[in-house]
Amino acid sequence: MIEVINLNKKIGNVNALNGLSFTAQNGKITGLLGPNGAGKTTCLRTVFGLLKADSGNAEIDGIDVANEPMAAKQKLGLFPDPCGLYERLTPREYINFFAQLSGLNATEARQATVDVINKLAMNDIADRRCQGFSQGQRMKTALAQAVVHNPSNIILDEPTRGLDVMSTRILRELLLLLKAQGHCVLFSSHVMQEVAALCDHVVIMANGQVIAQGSVAELCEQAKKETLEEAFVALIGSDEGIAA
Amino acid sequence: MINLLAVLFKKEVMDASRDKRSIMAGLYYAIGAPIGICLLVSVLLQQLSSPEPLNINIENANQAPGLIAHLNSHDIFASADENKRKAITLSISEDYQLKMSEGRPATVTLIADKSDDKLRAHINQVEKAVSLYSSEIASLRLVSRGIDPSLMRAIALEVHDQATPDSKGGMILGIVVFTLILALFYAAMNLAIDTSAGERERNSLSLLLSHPLHSLHIVLAKVGAITAFSMLGLVVILFVSKLSYAMVPWQQMGFSITITPEFMLFSIAICLPLALMSASLQVFVSFMANSFKEAQSYVTMVLFIPMALSMVTTYDIATDIVQWLPIAAQQFALMEFIKGNAIPLPQLMLSTLLTLVLCFVFSFLSGRMLKSEKVVFGL
Numbered sequence: 001m002i003e004v005i006n007l008n009k010k011i012g013n014v015n016a017l018n019g020l021s022f023t024a025q026n027g028k029i030t031g032l033l034g035p036n037g038a039g040k041t042t043c044l045r046t047v048f049g050l051l052k053a054d055s056g057n058a059e060i061d062g063i064d065v066a067n068e069p070m071a072a073k074q075k076l077g078l079f080p081d082p083c084g085l086y087e088r089l090t091p092r093e094y095i096n097f098f099a100q101l102s103g104l105n106a107t108e109a110r111q112a113t114v115d116v117i118n119k120l121a122m123n124d125i126a127d128r129r130c131q132g133f134s135q136g137q138r139m140k141t142a143l144a145q146a147v148v149h150n151p152s153n154i155i156l157d158e159p160t161r162g163l164d165v166m167s168t169r170i171l172r173e174l175l176l177l178l179k180a181q182g183h184c185v186l187f188s189s190h191v192m193q194e195v196a197a198l199c200d201h202v203v204i205m206a207n208g209q210v211i212a213q214g215s216v217a218e219l220c221e222q223a224k225k226e227t228l229e230e231a232f233v234a235l236i237g238s239d240e241g242i243a244a
Numbered sequence: 245m246i247n248l249l250a251v252l253f254k255k256e257v258m259d260a261s262r263d264k265r266s267i268m269a270g271l272y273y274a275i276g277a278p279i280g281i282c283l284l285v286s287v288l289l290q291q292l293s294s295p296e297p298l299n300i301n302i303e304n305a306n307q308a309p310g311l312i313a314h315l316n317s318h319d320i321f322a323s324a325d326e327n328k329r330k331a332i333t334l335s336i337s338e339d340y341q342l343k344m345s346e347g348r349p350a351t352v353t354l355i356a357d358k359s360d361d362k363l364r365a366h367i368n369q370v371e372k373a374v375s376l377y378s379s380e381i382a383s384l385r386l387v388s389r390g391i392d393p394s395l396m397r398a399i400a401l402e403v404h405d406q407a408t409p410d411s412k413g414g415m416i417l418g419i420v421v422f423t424l425i426l427a428l429f430y431a432a433m434n435l436a437i438d439t440s441a442g443e444r445e446r447n448s449l450s451l452l453l454s455h456p457l458h459s460l461h462i463v464l465a466k467v468g469a470i471t472a473f474s475m476l477g478l479v480v481i482l483f484v485s486k487l488s489y490a491m492v493p494w495q496q497m498g499f500s501i502t503i504t505p506e507f508m509l510f511s512i513a514i515c516l517p518l519a520l521m522s523a524s525l526q527v528f529v530s531f532m533a534n535s536f537k538e539a540q541s542y543v544t545m546v547l548f549i550p551m552a553l554s555m556v557t558t559y560d561i562a563t564d565i566v567q568w569l570p571i572a573a574q575q576f577a578l579m580e581f582i583k584g585n586a587i588p589l590p591q592l593m594l595s596t597l598l599t600l601v602l603c604f605v606f607s608f609l610s611g612r613m614l615k616s617e618k619v620v621f622g623l
Contacts (some may be wrong), residue, residue, distance in 0.1 A: 048454045051617050073456040084451035088262040089255070101455040129262075145451075151468045 001026050001184050002153055006056035007046060008206070009039075016042040017053065018208035024186040024201070026152070031199035032188040033128040033232060039208040040188040041081060044157050047186075048078050060153055074103055077151035079187075081140035082125045083159045087131040091122060094130065095148050102149035109148075114143045120170060133202050135162030143171065147178065154178060156187035160194050172198060192229040202228070254451050256439060260469055261594065266434035270473065273430045274481040275424040282488045289496050299323035308344075311336070311352070311377055318373040325440055330366050332356040334374075347385060383501040413499035414579075418558030420489070420501055421578045424481055424511060425554050425571060428519045429526075429547055431477020432470045436526035440610075441539035444531075449601055449619055460611035463527060467607055471516075473611035478515050482508045496568030501582065510581055514574050515593070517599040521570065522550070524606035531613050567591055570599040 002024040009017040016039045024030035045051045047058045049069045059067045060072040086094055092113055099109035117126045122140050125133070130141060139162060146154055159198050160168055175198060178185050189195050195202055197215050203213045212219055212235045216228050223231035261267070302322035305312050312322065323329040333355040337343075343350035356367050383393035443449045447502060452462060487501040494500035529546050533539035553571040557579070566572050569590070573595030577587050613619045 050450055050454055050620060070456045073454065076454070078451065078454045080447070080454070081452050082447040084446065084448040086255075086259055086448055087446070088259050093258065094257075097251065097255045098451075098455065101248070101452075101457060103456065105247075164530075 001059075001061055002030075002047060002155070002186050003059040003062075003066075003198045004043065004047065004056075005059070007053045007058065008055045009041065009046060009051060017046065017056075019056070020208060020210060021056075022210055023211055024153075024184050026184045027111050027179060028200040029175055029185040029187070029198050030201045030203065031195040032186065032194075032203050032205065033190065033195055034205040035236060037077065038206045040205065041157055042208075044155055044186075048076055048155060049073060050128065051154060060228060062175050066230065075152050077102075077146040077149065077154040079142050079146040079154070079156040079159055083138045085130045085133070085138055085141060088129055089209055090127050090129055091144065092117065092126045093142060095144045098145045099148040102151070112148050112150070113144075114150045118176065119143050132216070134165070136164050136167045139163055140167060140170075143174070147174070147190060151183070153184040153186070156185070160188055160189060160191050168194075181205045192227075192232065196228040204232060204235055212233050245461070249461055249465055249468075251259045252457075252461060253468050255361055256465050256469035257472060259480075260435045261558050262437060263435065263438060266438055266464075267473065269434050270431035270477050271480055274427045274477045275484050277427070278481060278485040278488045281416075281420065281423065282492050285492050285497075286615070288298045289412060289493060290323060294503065297321055298369060298371065299325075299329035300332040300334060300366075301326075301329055302334045302336070303354050304338065307338070307340040308350075308352075310381075313372070314377040314380075315370075315373055317564075318369075318376075320370060320373055330363060331360070332363065332366060332370060334370065344381075379525045405498075406491065411503060413494075413497065415558070415581055416497075417501055417582055418575075420485065422558050424478065424485070424578065424583055425515070425518065425575055426551065427481040428474045428515055429522045431480075432473040432519075432523060433526060433543060433547070435473050435535065435542055436466075436470045436523060436537045439470065440527045441528035441536045444620065450615075453614060453620060458611070459614035460607065461608040462614065466527055467520065467523045467603070470526065471519045474519035474522060475512070475516065478512065478519070507578075507581060511578060511616075514577060517596050517603070518574055520603040521599045521604050521606070524603045527609045528606040531610050531619060549597045565601070569592055570595045570602065 004020055004022050007020040008015070009019045010108065011130070013173075018041070020043055022030075032040050032043065042051060044055050047060070047065060049065045049072065054064060060075045063072040063075070065072040077237075086097075095116060096109050096113045096195040099112050100106065102104065104112055117123055120140050120143065122137075122144065125137050125141075130138065139159065143156075146156065148228070159171060163171060172194075175185055175187075179200075200215060201213065202216060202219055204211045204219065212220065212222060218236070219228060220231045225231040225234055248591060270295045297319045299321050300323065302312065302315075305322050315321070333353075335355060337351040337353070338351070342351045354367070354374070355371060356363055358364065358367060383396075386396070391410075427445055441596070443452075444549040453459065482503060489501050489503055524542050525546065529542045530539040533542050550571045553566070554575050557572045557575040567576055568591050573588070573591040576593045580587050
């Protein structure tokens with residue numbers, strides 16, 4: 001479970017987070033939806049401890065990220081934006097490296113790497129160096145890295161960007177599988193269809209604040225609109241930054 | 245913790261070893277520097293052992309056959325071909341023979357451009373030869389008048405050169421050791437920048453920091469990997485030096501530089517702390533910079549400090565205090581080892597200790613920087 005409580009964060013002169021609070025439950029997929037510059041990435045970076053909040057706190061399974069970063073990070077899998085690949089390593093080496101950093105021993109890491117490569121159907125690229133990979137191949141590698149150690153909480157920052165249909169389906173199936181296994185999945189996006197199709201709980205944010213949250217149906221009802229996209233535009237009061 | 249460090253170190257080495265361009269850029273220096281020095285010394289030796297005849301323009305040569313014969317015996321010849329001779333003209337006056345026979349100063353005019361750096365040595369050579377001839381003739385005149393020519397010499401300066409053959413080569417030896425120390429810095433410079441500023445620019449640094457590990461572990465693994473490549477550079481330059489210096493005819497210069505296996509082991513032992521310090525310094529500076537390009541400029545600038553410390557020892561202008569400092573002390577110890585003198589142990593031990601403390605300080609500061617969001621995201 002990921003809990004964000006009254007987060008405030010100022011970057012330069014901008015209030016990137018402005019009293020942000022929401023909860024992402026275990027066994028559910030939570031979508032963080034917002035226009036460009038809403039503070040989605042800042043929020044996620046604060047949750048995995050890279051940015052320090054000016055006030056408020058973020059908790060992973062009840063562990064405060066700022067106070068016990070090591071314990072909190074051990075319960076997280078992270079798919080960042082940008083992917084942060086090592087161009088000169090192969091996906092197998094890359095995934096294996098991060099599996100070991102996340103606490104698996106060498107044997108466990110090797111086995112977990114084989115499993116995740118099979119699960120994401122990436123055997124054809126597993127032993128090629130990441131240099132020259134397509135966007136989809138990069139995303140898959142980063143995704144494998146995020147879930148290889150089977151963390152209880154998975155955070156994905158814009159996971160569907162650049163994926164083709166097949167890869168998007170694989171991603172969708174993977175997220176649903178993680179959900180079925182009881183993991184907490186939190187992802188940010190501005191692709192409405194993905195969010196509408198996958199999320200049990202949607203947090204709409206703008207200017208570092210939560211504007212509305214609830215299931216897709218609840219949000220549509222609240223805004224009195226037919227689709228999530230229309231509800232989103234109505235709720236944030238602008239159509240800025242929507243890529244559908 | 246050790247296990248985690250090993251995982252990080254292994255990844256750093258694997259990643260760096262595949263960066264062929266950076267590695268080769270470091271090794272070009274390690275291979276090229278000793279060969280360059282050998283070529284330089286060989287050319288120098290050739291010039292010293294067989295000085296080229298100096299061809300100049302001599303006007304009215306027939307007036308002064310004695311002077312011309314003297315000049316020829318000093319490798320200075322008259323040449324009519326403008327392309328072959330230097331732009332130096334020695335003009336013998338029309339009344340040369342008359343003045344000579346009267347025992348009065350005969351005028352010989354030297355016409356040349358003294359601001360021309362390339363001509364200066366040749367002009368000196370001609371001036372010296374002419375003044376030597378002049379004093380020889382003057383001495384003969386005194387003898388013919390029954391006067392002891394030694395009256396003209398009030399002081400007889402005798403110089404006793406205490407230099408041993410090996411210490412004579414001090415300067416060249418200093419440069420040889422200097423190239424070794426520089427190899428530590430140059431061999432891994434690109435890798436150091438790539439693994440720190442480069443890693444941040446490729447966004448993998450923030451991912452690394454999101455994992456449950458201390459930032460100091462990340463820094464130590466990077467320093468370890470860079471040190472490994474620095475030491476590789478040192479081993480390469482030692483082997484290339486051993487092979488190439490063996491081909492220089494040192495005996496012509498009265499000293500010799502031989503890279504013995506003992507010296508190689510001694511260098512490796514002494515330079516390991518330096519390599520650690522160099523790696524931590526380069527990582528620290530690279531993380532301080534905002535971008536890869538900025539890091540390249542800063543690291544190049546920072547390298548002037550070790551170069552300066554090594555240089556003052558090479559040219560023997562180091563004060564007593566400098567000799568206790570890192571790099572300077574190690575360079576001094578290496579030079580004394582090659583010369584076969586006693587190694588200045590107190591200086592070496594203190595500076596090694598200082599070197600290791602500096603390595604720790606730079607690593608610690610880098611680790612602390614990685615906790616700053618400003619550094620990680622360049623905010």
